[in-house]
Amino acid sequence: MFLAAVLSLCALASTVHAALGVRPGQIQKLVTFGDSYSDVALVLVLTEIIGDEATAWPVYAAGYAHVSLFPFARAGATCSNNLTFRPFPPLFESQLPLFFTETANGSIRLPAEETIYTLWIGTNDLGVSTLLTGDQTPGVSLVEVTECMVNWVKVLYEHGARNFIFQNMIPLELTILYSADSYHNKYWALERNTTEWSITMTEMTRSGNRLTQLMLQNLVPTLPGSHIALFDSHSLFQDMFDHPALYLNGTAPLNATGCWDSCVSPPGGGTLDCTIANGTDRDSFLWADELHPSEQADRIVAREMALTLSGKNSRWATWLS
Known part of the structure; x- marks a missing residue:
């Protein structure tokens, strides 16, 4: 009897484990939400303006996984302008309404079983002119901002979505803008205590x-039939920073602390003094500029995201359901 019970429990555990995540070959469509880190349109505009010829990670991921891409992420976005206002298209007041409009009028058709949704947001919610500098809506804290992020899953689930990848925030203190030895740049030309900013952003x-993570784990039991992965962008970028030789492959010396488009501003603002790397030298940098990942870093994100949405194993992703 005891052996039979043990075997039964093992079988049950195996069944539960097998139910985690999506199946290989199941996902055919990728829908992305978020900020500039996932904005496909912004990269296309910059390509036209400065000849950057960069490609955003969702484009790479869709190609790697052989799926169709439906991008809704927009540069400058926060989760909600009711919490942390910025004059850009936020997730809840712009991106989601546009998505619901296009699905309602038939512009896009996304069968639940074969579609996966991703969100990568938080950089603008936590950064300058929002939480870091105390410019959020009065009474709003990190708690309300993270609740907003997780609520994205619930809202889409209520509209029929079932497969999700939630990308957490990178270690922003590793970017030039929020590092302890930062300089005046195009994102912030005013005086500030760089050490304090770095410590605060780390926390x-x-x-x-x-x-x-805790909110998602608490949400999972309330969303039957859902598959939710937590993609650990934070640990991935920390590893790229700590071990650049494993990820960067450009023709210049590897550089995890600088950026290929470095623009120093005079204190208080003024004409920028920019140093720009060209061609394949750019793939030696972890950062494109003082805030954004390089295209090579995006390729790494895309590779791991493609593994995850394809039902394969990625070191940086954990299926919660």
Whole structure:
């Protein structure tokens, strides 16, 4: 009897484990939400303006996984302008309404079983002119911001979505903008205590990521039939920073602390003094500019995301359901 019970429990555990995540070959469509880190349209515009010829990670991921891409992420976005206002298309007041409009009028058709949804947001919610500098809506804290992020899953689930990848925040203190030895740049030309900013950003990204993880784990039992993966962007970028030789492959010396488009601003603003790397030298950098990942970093994100949405194993993704 005891052996039979043990075998039964093992079989049950195996069944539960097998139910985690999506099946290989199941996903045919990728829908992305978020900010500039996932904005396909922004990269196309910059390509036209400065000849960058960069490609955003969702485009790479869709190609790697052989799926169709439906991009809704927009540069400058926060989760909600009711919480952390910025004059850009936020997730809840712009991106989701546009998505619901296009699905309702038949512009796009996304069968639940073969579609997966991703969200990568938080950089603008936590950064300058929002939480970091105390410019959020009065009474709003990191708690409300992370609740907003996780609510994205619930809202889409209520509209029929079933497969999700939630990308947590990178260690923003590793970007030039929020590093302890930062300089005046196009994103912030005013005086500030760079050490304080770096410490605060470290605490906020780690706390925010832990909050979203706990909230997602708490949400899973309330969403039957859903498959939710937590993609650990934070650990991935920390590893790229710590071991650049494993990820960067450009023709210049590897550089995880600088960026290929570095623009120094005079204190208080003024004409930028920019140093720009060209061609394949750019793939030696972890950062494109003082805030954004390089195209090579995007390729790494895309590779791991493609593994995840394809039902394969990625070191950086964990299926919660």
